[in-house]
Amino acid sequence: MKVMVLLSGGMDSATCLGLALREEDEVWTVSFDYGQRHAIELAAAHAVAAHWGIAPERRLVVPLDHVFSGSALTGHADVPLARSQGEIGQDVPITYVPARNLVFLSIATALAEPLDVQALFIGANALDYSGYPDCRPAFLDAFARTAQLGTRSGIEGSGLVVRAPLLQMRKREIVLLGHELGVPFALTHSCYLGLRPACGQCDACQLRRKGFAEAGLTDPLPYASNA
Amino acid sequence: MKVMVLLSGGMDSATCLGLALREEDEVWTVSFDYGQRHAIELAAAHAVAAHWGIAPERRLVVPLDHVFSGSALTGHADVPLARSQGEIGQDVPITYVPARNLVFLSIATALAEPLDVQALFIGANALDYSGYPDCRPAFLDAFARTAQLGTRSGIEGSGLVVRAPLLQMRKREIVLLGHELGVPFALTHSCYLGLRPACGQCDACQLRRKGFAEAGLTDPLPYASNA
Numbered sequence: 001m002k003v004m005v006l007l008s009g010g011m012d013s014a015t016c017l018g019l020a021l022r023e024e025d026e027v028w029t030v031s032f033d034y035g036q037r038h039a040i041e042l043a044a045a046h047a048v049a050a051h052w053g054i055a056p057e058r059r060l061v062v063p064l065d066h067v068f069s070g071s072a073l074t075g076h077a078d079v080p081l082a083r084s085q086g087e088i089g090q091d092v093p094i095t096y097v098p099a100r101n102l103v104f105l106s107i108a109t110a111l112a113e114p115l116d117v118q119a120l121f122i123g124a125n126a127l128d129y130s131g132y133p134d135c136r137p138a139f140l141d142a143f144a145r146t147a148q149l150g151t152r153s154g155i156e157g158s159g160l161v162v163r164a165p166l167l168q169m170r171k172r173e174i175v176l177l178g179h180e181l182g183v184p185f186a187l188t189h190s191c192y193l194g195l196r197p198a199c200g201q202c203d204a205c206q207l208r209r210k211g212f213a214e215a216g217l218t219d220p221l222p223y224a225s226n227a
Numbered sequence: 228m229k230v231m232v233l234l235s236g237g238m239d240s241a242t243c244l245g246l247a248l249r250e251e252d253e254v255w256t257v258s259f260d261y262g263q264r265h266a267i268e269l270a271a272a273h274a275v276a277a278h279w280g281i282a283p284e285r286r287l288v289v290p291l292d293h294v295f296s297g298s299a300l301t302g303h304a305d306v307p308l309a310r311s312q313g314e315i316g317q318d319v320p321i322t323y324v325p326a327r328n329l330v331f332l333s334i335a336t337a338l339a340e341p342l343d344v345q346a347l348f349i350g351a352n353a354l355d356y357s358g359y360p361d362c363r364p365a366f367l368d369a370f371a372r373t374a375q376l377g378t379r380s381g382i383e384g385s386g387l388v389v390r391a392p393l394l395q396m397r398k399r400e401i402v403l404l405g406h407e408l409g410v411p412f413a414l415t416h417s418c419y420l421g422l423r424p425a426c427g428q429c430d431a432c433q434l435r436r437k438g439f440a441e442a443g444l445t446d447p448l449p450y451a452s453n454a
Contacts, residue, residue, distance in 0.1 A: 062293055067337050092379040098340035099333060102377045106326060106333035110294050113325035134377035142373040149369050150329045150361035152319040 002026040003163075004060075004112050005121040006104055009044030011188045011208060012123035012166055015174050018181035019165050020121045021052055028117060029054060030108050034064040034100075040196065044189035051184045062107055068097050081201040092131050093203060095192055101134035102143065105162065109147045112160055119161040128171035128207050140164050171211030179217055186220035197222035229253040230390075231339050232348040233331055234286075236271030238415045238435060239350035239393055242401050245408035246392050247348045248279055255344060256281060257335050261291040261327075267423065271416035278411045289334055295324050308428040319358050320430060322419055328361035329370065332389065336374045339387055346388040354397050367391050398438030406444055413447035424449035 005017045007029040020027045031045040042061070049059045080093065101124065108120050124135040133139060144162040148154035166174055178185060190208045191198035198205050200223035212219040232244045234256040247254045258272040269288070276286045307320065328351065335347050351362040360366060371389040375381035393401055405412060417435045418425035425432050427450040439446040 060293070063290075066287070066289055067334055069338075069341050092382070096379055097337075099337035099374065099378055102374060103330075103333045103337050106329045107294050110324075110326035110330050111296075114296050133379060133382045136376070139373065139376040142369065142376050146366065146369040146373045147326065147329060149363070149366040151326055152323055152360060155319070155360045 001118050002028070002116060003119040003121055004028040004030055004108055004115075004117045006108055006123070007031050007045045007049060007059075008123070009041040009046075009048060009189050010123070010204070011178060011183070011185060011190055011211075012125055012174060013045075014048045014123075014183050014185070014188045015178035015181065016121050016123035016166060017048065017052070018178060018183045022181060024119075026058075027054060028058040028060065028115070030060040030062065030104075030111060032062050032064050032104055032107075034068050034097075036097075036194075040194045041189050044187055047187040048184055051187060060111060062111075064103070064107075067103060068100065080203070081199065083203060083206070092133060095203065096132055099134065101132075101139070105143050105147070109151060109160055113151055113153050117160070118158075119163050121163050121165070123166050124164045125166045125169060125171070125174065127168060128174075128211065137164075137167060140167070170214075171207055172214035175211045175215040175217055179215070188221075190221075195224065197224045200224055228345050229255070229343060230346045230348055231255040231257055231287075231335055231342075231344045233335055233350070234258050234272045234276060235350070236268040236273075236275060236416050237350070237431070238405060238410070238412060238417055238438075239352055239401060240272075241275045241350075241410050241412070241415045242405035242408065243348050243350035243393055244275065244279070245405060245410045249408060251346075253285075254281060255285040255287065255342070257287040257289065257331075257338060259289050259291050259331055259334070261295050261324075263324075263421075267416050267421045271414055274414040275411060278414055287338060289338075291330070291334075294330060295327065307430070308426065310430060310433070319360060322430065323359055326361065328359075328366070332370050332374070336378060336387055340378055340380050344387065345385075346390050348390050348392065350393050351391045352393045352396060352398070352401065354395060364391075364394060367394070397441075398434050399441035402438045402442040402444055406442070415448075417448075422451065424451045427451055 001024050003020050003024045005020050007013045007017055029049050126136050148159040153159045190204040192202040192204045193199045198221050228251050230247050230251045232247050234240045234244055256276050353363050375386040380386045417431040419429040419431045420426045425448055
């Protein structure tokens with residue numbers, strides 16, 4: 001099957017890409033340049049895709065200026081640090097980017113249809129995650145139905161499928177799966193602050209480190225010494 | 228209510244804007260620069276919004292490069308001309324732009340949420356239309372539900388409403404409503420070929436001319452002499 005993977009450069013989307021490469025015939029990636037604070041993500045996405053030999057013409061990058069605002073990830077608000085595991089995922093955090101996955105999936109749909117791509121892969125995760133509404137199964141199901149109804153291929157019966165293979169996995173399981181798939185974790189990037197060494201204290205760093213710790217594996221990323 | 232109108236510069240979105248201005252407290256517009264063949268549309272959107280005195284900071288324009296392809300409206304395929312009324316709207320035409328309204332509504336949602344905009348207005352029309360799947364009620368309903376599920380405001384109960392007040396109107400009724408609202412039809416643009424004078428023969432020109440004729444009103448737009 002010809003598929004397109006939403007690739008942010010984080011460990012989840014990289015693992016999702018690894019799965020797609022193992023299981024599908026032809027894999028494209030799409031990344032978004034949306035003014036994210038951690039623009040280093042895009043370099044990570046590029047490095048991960050290049051590591052696996054995906055041809056440059058199958059790695060799409062969409063510039064999205066003037067679309068996202070009002071989030072600590074795109075603006076100047078402070079990213080919360082060192083929150084407890086109990087706090088993470090309880091509420092929608094200020095790192096929430098309004099309608100981000102909705103926009104990403106919609107644009108991926110627009111790109112996929114003329115290419116006859118049959119499935120979109122997204123590394124959304126609803127368990128060890130940061131509390132974003134657009135990472136939940138109900139949202140993804142509703143999106144898939146909307147894309148079916150709003151596209152020619154959808155109403156003609158051959159529409160796009162949305163796959164979120166990591167949706168019900170714990171971070172620990174994602175680390176183990178990625179390890180098995182040979183995901184180049186050293187090339188991925190998670191830190192909300194966009195730091196290298198990673199800050200180790202934002203929600204994304206904390207979830208990542210917890211996942212590696214619980215999997216009994218070493219995270220190859222360097223972290224700040226005070227993390 | 229604070230609302231945002233998707234403004235293409237065509238007669239339907241201009242009428243939709245007129246309705247919003249009559250009924251709502253604060254009206255924003257959003258237009259998309261997506262490489263459409265009829266880029267003259269954007270100038271029309273600007274002119275219509277300026278005519279009604281909408282402040283420049285409330286008129287958003289989103290550049291969308293590299294997103295849409297595979298349509299006669301963005302590529303080099305021929306726009307069909309002089310199709311019969313029976314042919315128009317029967318199938319999805321080659322002027323279909325993949326997932327266009329899905330992308331537009333998604334981005335409008337991303338823009339609206341941090342501004343506390345409470346409703347999106349879209350001039351989609353499912354009767355005298357060109358057969359696009361993303362202009363149908365089922366699609367718009369599914370989108371609204373998806374946006375509710377995928378946004379913070381949606382899951383917190385104050386989410387965005389999607390209004391398509393022209394959805395079940397005939398083109399004739401839209402012309403009459405626009406006339407009553409004082410829509411500056413002379414500033415709007417419909418022709419798929421992006422021509423001035425308008426070609427008069429593409430589906431969009433034909434539907435527009437039929438609407439004015441049936442309403443018994445004169446379309447102020449000039450048409451090519453052979454139209």
